Amino acid sequence: MNTADRAEALALAAAHFPEISPPTARDMLEYVRLELGHEEILDGFQWYGGHLSQAIAPRTILHVLSGNTPHAAFQTVLRGLLLGSHNLVKFPSGELGKMEEFPELLPPGLASKLECSRQLGEDWFQRAEAWVVFGSDATVAGFRAKCPPEVLFQAHGHRISLAVVLEDPELQSCPLAARDVSLFEQQGCLSPQVIFVGGDALRYAGALAREMERFALANPVPPLPLDVQAEIAHARADWDFRASGDPEITVWKGEGWTVVHENSRDFPVSPLHRFVFVKPLPADFSSCLARFSHHLGGLGIWPGTPANAERFAGAGFSRICPIGRMQETPLTWHADSRQNLASLVRWVDFEP
């Protein structure tokens, strides 16, 4: 199968997952062109400046997936298959939902390039020419230490994502923000944990709480393990106590969701699982993010204008988008601020 054939087959399989904004075959070929310069450059030499070049995909890629976020898992596996590599996929201990059905939807020529398991295969480390690792700093460091120097290593660490509402007197972004927070149970690296609001943040928080309730009624929270329930209970108890002695703090909560309005200078800690903070937007927004600058993920903004995006372009986020689209990443997204297809290939040049 050449690149176009693979893109066609992948698009057909991906179409079964509307929840992760599946790319079309055209999207995938465009992605190859954007990152590698030519959409057939994986299939043979193509002109590249004054000479010919070919991109050589790793024969085998090891993907170590994290948590229960199907979006990231889907995209990395799709990249590996689009390159034409053989893919060894270590699933996390948690469920990945429908993502686990993906291999069954592929034609034999691609399905045979996918080995999935919840355990790392004994020889996987030796077989893989590239490792793609999702996880905490400690997980990434652990794998990096084991990775031979000649093997390509692509890390996707954990991230904090936020949203900023610069102006929204009609509270139009609230239902969209509730969706961004609630999808994937706030487990994704693009799930906002704090929403900074210019103007009346308390009013925004109240409206957001109503939308969180509405979203939860339509999309109930799945059963949570006891220790997760306990973490949420601790966070709620903590903020309930603080609210009892501080009129600046208000807590709204329902079945499976929590909204806290507070205006301290501290960065609040969310236990995730639809637990979101609303804070007034500080004048020194960038400096309040300084301690997380290497771990910032996505920023949702409202209104989502280019001028507003420019204001935050240098803040450290890898992605800025309008609130409501935080969970819908294009394949061409520079996840972790880099080209993730280009960083997996090697090059061979021919100078005729």
Add this chain to the structure above:
Amino acid sequence: MNYAALETEISRWMATGSGGFEEWILRVHRFQRARNPAYGDFCSGFPDPTRWQDIPAVPVSAFKTTGLRSFPEDETIRTFETSGTTGGPPGRHHFCSLSLYLHAATRGWVGAGLPASDLVAIIPPPGEARHSSLSQMASWLVPQDRFYFGKPGELLGALEKTAKPVIFGTALAFLDFFEWMGSRALVLPGGSLAVETGGYKGTLRELPKGELYKLFQERLGLPPDSVWNEYGMTELSSQFYTNGMGRPHKAPAWARGLVVHPTSGCEVDEGETGILRLFDVANLGSVCAIQTRDLAIRRGRDFELIGRDPAALPRGCSLMADELLS
């Protein structure tokens, strides 16, 4: 009734060692509701309890954010601080008198069945750790010249010279000592005990309880039943004890544990797991009802501690800010 008078009455009751828990804890609660402004504000959202189980419990994190005192601030004589692992402020427990803490620590120790003689400690002495409640407690139990924290050679010598030593220390200190021992091994005489507490806060080291207890057997010749665990908190005045593996922690007569469901807040059924709340009559100067961050299994009137295991939480790629701050 003022603090001193109530303290005296509670001390007398604690000395009797039995009965009347509900009456006393409700009395302490009412006192604190009236005298502790932050707790009073918190309680305004709850009805007056008629059962000890319904006393509003503050989250243990409240000791980080609020000065929880049931006495005027300027009467504070000691403040103990948690070791803190998150880079945030430590939890602070203020005292205007250490009398009830002293009674709870010493009577609780003996009441649990632990010997009051031949104690040695691998805990920093109070002079070196003025903000440590554990060091304070150890100073009431262990003679001043029997503290061997950071002195493994002297500890080894003391153990060899003591008839039936009772070694009191943190799990981490025991681990350090075992590592220092290398291939050496002692067989302590029958009747010797170890009491471990604490854990591995603020360190990257961790050892499952079963493996730690195996080391007690290998290095000191102590079978699991001769190894005790003391479960206490800076934010409390009383302690809970168990020995061996898989047994529940028992409370003294003036304290109770309550295992509640995280969502409903109701007590779980026998054998079920939930969040551990602790009720402590001796905690007169702050708050007598605290919701811990630990999970436990309800075992009759006692509880089997599971603890807090953040690694058990299934996480995606969304980073919790406290992981970064830790």
